Amino acid sequence: MIVFKTLSSGITVLTLSNNQATAEVSLYGGNVLSFKPKNKNDILFVSKKSLFTPGKAIRGGIPVCWPWFGPHATEKDFPVHGFVRTTQWRLASSEENPKGTTVTLECSSSPETKKFWPYDFTLALTVSVGKNLELTLTTKNDGSESVSITDAFHTYYRISEIANVSVKGFDCARYIDRVGERTERTQEGDIVISGETDRVYLGGKKCVVSDPSAKRSITVEKDGFPDTIVWNPWIDRSKAMVDFDDNEYRNMICVEAGSALDNKIVLSPGASVMQKMTIVPRG
């Protein structure tokens, strides 16, 4: 079943529910806001101070970073993480099937997007809600010249307490540490967070966010996203964000499927690429 609601800010949110799970998806930003497997707590985190205001990114859920990840390479006034997380998407199709409920949202080039990126494109986000949450992003180059993109599903997970959580699957992996001077390092053992963390892990198909205190583990599988970004703002950065409560860093971790930094995707005219992330909750 799909139900539409409109927030006071004018943002339309779809609630997708079936006998396996419930999820909420905002047409503004194409941002998944919530995923609750039946009789379980939300897997996703949204800040209680998130703005839900057109022009501002939603602080939580799964913002779509596209067509660049992080700050723009040359234009420091352009939006961080691209512009589709602050773009209005449209509902292109919906379907109930034995696996669950699926919607496809789309957005495409317009005079507004061309202020930041002068290319023609169609972007489709398919969200499938069942036992698992599956997101597929399809980028199509509708123009007559090649384009290159970086991108990410900037997924915020709700956790019991940051000190109790680890991310498994990156032992010995190389990563770019983005706190302070950019440095390449090697992970030893599981990822545990004890300070500001902003890392791009290179390679790897799957990882597990383990939260024993919540009796829950979340497996994140991905295809077409070579990188995994792990972010927690910790104390000082939390205080600096107007749309994030000072202590919320304790109850969230971002583990993002991405094609970031040097992993640019190049699309020739008419070409398209499909990238997929599957969230498998257990417990």
Ligand code: TA6
């Ligand atoms: O994915 C990690 C990151 O790029 C960090 O550098 C960090 O600042 C964060 O995303 C949040 O970015 P935002 O623009 O949403 O405040």
